[in-house]
Amino acid sequence: MFLLVLNPIGSIAVQIDLQRVLNYLLLVLSIVGGIISGLMAGRLVDLSLGGDVVLASNLVSQKMVVHQLKKDDFQIILNRNLFDSSAGGEAAEHVDLSSTVIAAESGKAKANVVGDLVLLGTVVAEDDSFALIRVGNKSGTFKLGEELASGVVVSEIGRKLVVLTDHGVRRELQLKQHKVTHAQRVKQRNPASGKQGIVAVDENSWRISKTVADNARANLNSLLQTARMIPQ
Known part of the structure; x- marks a missing residue:
């Protein structure tokens, strides 16, 4: 016949150790959860901002394409003659005529x-x-x-x-x-x-x-x- 004798002091010590371990685990889990939550929040913010930038850039590029295709803009370039399309035309003839007049007058003298x-x-x-x-x-x-x-x-x-x-x-x-x-x-x-x-x-x-x-x-x-x- 065996008798099980429980030591009340030992049971109390084991219970205290388990409680301490649980507290540590909860603390670690809280820290890990906070880190994970922060990373996820940062990622979400990054994705949201990046999406806005991409969308804005797409809109700008589309506006630029539409703006470049307008005929009025090319008309401004033609009116201002930015590329000097008539280099051998009226301007050249005007210079040649004035040069000829000057040369003729000096030659006459x-x-x-x-x-x-x-x-x-x-x-x-x-x-x-x-x-x-x-x-x-x-x-x-x-x-x-x-x-x-x-x-x-x-x-x-x-x-x-x-x-x-x-x-x-x-x-x-x-x-x-x-x-x-x-x-x-x-x-x-x-x-x-x-x-x-x-x-x-x-x-x-x-x-x-x-x-x-x-x-x-x-x-x-x-x-x-x-x-x-x-x-x-």
């Missing part, structure tokens, strides 16, 4: 200067070359690089030709040719043959003494102003 110049003769001697040119009513000799008028410079001297740089533009001044008949040549030759130191060899050639040549070189300016030199 320059032509007046060059038109008053008459080439009377040239002496070709490399760097010592010079030309006899009549400017208006006055005649004078001009060397290479010398300025005839404002912006008109002698750049080249050749036989029967003088090249002028007229405000950066190349212009040629030709020597005017005069027809000389045989009778005129004979008439011109006879007086020359009578001068001392000048002997006529044929119709187009003369033998000049060194003294006469030196005297002529010493006063070329005066000589050129009194006689026209026509090189052949």
